Amino acid sequence: xxxxxxxxxxxxxxxxxxxxxxxxxxxxxxxxxxxxxxxxxxxxxxxxxxxxxxxxxxxxxxxxxxxxxxxxxxxxxxxxxxxxxxxxxx
Amino acid sequence: xxxxxxxxxxxxxxxxxxxxxxxxxxxxxxxxxxxxxxxxxxxxxxxxxxxxxxxxxxxxxxxxxxxxxxxxxxxxxxxxxxxxxxxxxxxxxxxxxxxxxxxxxxxxxxxxxxxxxxxxxxxxxxxxxxxxxxxxxxxxxxxxxxxxxxxxxxxxxxxxxxxxxxxxxxxxxxxxxxxxxxxxxxxxxxxxxxxxxxxxxxxxxxxxxxxxxxxxxxxxxxxxxxxxxxxxxxxxxxxxxxxxxxxxxxxxxxxxxxxxxxxxxxxxxxxxxxxxxxxxxxxxxxxxxxxxxxxxxxxxxxxxxxxxxxxxxxxxxxxxxxxxxxxxxx
Numbered sequence: 339x340x341x342x343x344x345x346x347x348x349x350x351x352x353x354x355x356x357x358x359x360x361x362x363x364x365x366x367x368x369x370x371x372x373x374x375x376x377x378x379x380x381x382x383x384x385x386x387x388x389x390x391x392x393x394x395x396x397x398x399x400x401x402x403x404x405x406x407x408x409x410x411x412x413x414x415x416x417x418x419x420x421x422x423x424x425x426x427x428x
Numbered sequence: 429x430x431x432x433x434x435x436x437x438x439x440x441x442x443x444x445x446x447x448x449x450x451x452x453x454x455x456x457x458x459x460x461x462x463x464x465x466x467x468x469x470x471x472x473x474x475x476x477x478x479x480x481x482x483x484x485x486x487x488x489x490x491x492x493x494x495x496x497x498x499x500x501x502x503x504x505x506x507x508x509x510x511x512x513x514x515x516x517x518x519x520x521x522x523x524x525x526x527x528x529x530x531x532x533x534x535x536x537x538x539x540x541x542x543x544x545x546x547x548x549x550x551x552x553x554x555x556x557x558x559x560x561x562x563x564x565x566x567x568x569x570x571x572x573x574x575x576x577x578x579x580x581x582x583x584x585x586x587x588x589x590x591x592x593x594x595x596x597x598x599x600x601x602x603x604x605x606x607x608x609x610x611x612x613x614x615x616x617x618x619x620x621x622x623x624x625x626x627x628x629x630x631x632x633x634x635x636x637x638x639x640x641x642x643x644x645x646x647x648x649x650x651x652x653x654x655x656x657x658x659x660x661x662x663x664x665x666x667x668x669x670x671x672x673x674x675x676x677x678x679x680x681x682x683x684x685x686x687x688x689x690x691x692x693x694x695x696x697x698x699x700x701x702x703x704x705x706x707x708x709x710x711x712x713x714x715x716x717x718x719x720x721x722x723x724x725x726x727x728x729x730x731x732x733x734x735x736x737x738x739x740x741x742x743x744x745x746x747x748x749x750x751x752x753x754x755x756x757x758x
Binding site: 347351386389402 | 474
C-alpha cells in the first residue's frame with residue numbers, strides 16, 4: 339500500500355471513530371491519531387515517505403483502537419440502560 | 429579563506445550545540461511524560477498526554493533529520509502539555525480491581541442483545557470495518573477489492589473507461605479505430621479506410637504488396653534492379669503487376685514515378701540512372717495495360733534521400749522508386 343493509501347485509510351478510520359464519539363470515549367487514541375496523521379501529511383509534503391508511512395500506519399492503528407474503544411463504551415452504555423429497564427420494580 | 433573556514437566551523441559547532449541541547453530537553457520532556465503516565469494521565473489527562481507524546485516523537489524525528497529548529501518548536505508544544513498532564517493526573521486514581529463475590533447469574537431478560545454488529549455480513553464487525561455497508565475482505569479492512577464494471581480485467585480505480593472494456597495497455601480503454609473496421613488504428617495500415625484484418629485494415633486484396641494511399645502508392649518492398657542498370661529484377665514483377673492493376677482501376681489518377689539513388693558516384697550518373705529506372709518502371713506498367721498518359725517518370729538522383737548515406741542500410745533505403753499521385757487529369 340502506498341503512503342497515500344495508508345493515510346486515506348487512517349483518515350477514514352478516524353472519521354468513523356469520531357462518528358462513534360471517540361472524542362468522548364477514547365480521547366487519547368483519537369488525539370494521537372489526529373496528530374500523527376497531520377504530521378504524516380507534512381512529512382509526505384517534504385518527500386519523507388518512510389517516516390510519513392510509519393506515522394500514518396500508527397495513526398491508522400490508533401484510529402481503529404479509538405473506534406473499537408468508543409464502540410465498546412457505547413455497547414456498555416446500551417447494555418446498562420437495557421439492564422436498567424429490565425429490572426422489575428419492587 | 430581562513431575567516432570563511434572559521435565562520436563555517438563556528439556555525440557547525442553552534443548547530444551541534446543546538447542539537448545536543450534539544451536532545452537533552454527531549455529527554456527531560458520524556459521523563460515528565462513518563463511521570464504523568466505513572467499517575468494514570470491516560471485516563472485523567474488524555475488529550476494533554478497525547479499532545480505531549482506526539483510532539484516528543486515529532487521532535488525526535490526532526491532531530492534525527494538534523495533540524496533542531498523544528499525539533500525545538502515541537503518541544504515547545506510537548507513540554508507544557510507534559511506539565512499539564514502531570515498536574516491534572518496528580519490526584520488521579522487508578523481503577524482498583526477488587527474480587528467480589530460472584531453475583532448470581534442474571535435471568536435472561538427479554539430485550540435486545542448487545543453483540544458486535546456486522547451490517548454488511550462480511551464477517552468483520554462494523555467497529556473494525558472501514559466499509560460497513562459493503563461486504564469486503566479482511567485484507568482490505570472490510571472494504572471490497574475494486575470493482576470492474578466492464579469486466580476487462582482492469583479494476584475501476586485505474587480504468588480510464590470503466591464502462592467500456594479495453595486492454596490494460598491502454599488503461600482499460602479500447603484502442604481507437606477511426607475507420608471502424610475493427611482493426612485498431614495502431615495496427616491499421618489504412619486507419620482512415622475500412623479494410624479487413626487480413627489486409628491490415630486496408631481495403632483491397634488480402635495479400636497485397638502495395639497500399640494505395642491518397643498521395644502515393646506505398647510499396648511494401650523495394651523494386652529491385654540489376655546493379656548500376658535499369659533492368660528490373662523478376663522478384664519485383666508481382667508487386668508492379670499489382671501497381672498496374674490499381675492504376676488501371678483508377679484511370680483518372682495520374683502518377684509520378686520517381687527514381688532515387690544514393691550519393692555514391694557522380695551526381696550526373698546517378699540522375700541518369702534514376703531517370704532510366706523510373707522509365708523502366710513506366711515501361712513495365714504500360715506493358716501491363718496502364719495508360720501511358722497516367723504516368724510520368726522523373727529521376728531525382730541523390731537529391732531526395734530518406735536516410736543517411738553514411739551507412740550501408742541508409743544507402744539501400746535511398747536507392748528506391750516511389751509512386752506519387754499527381755493532380756487529376758483534366
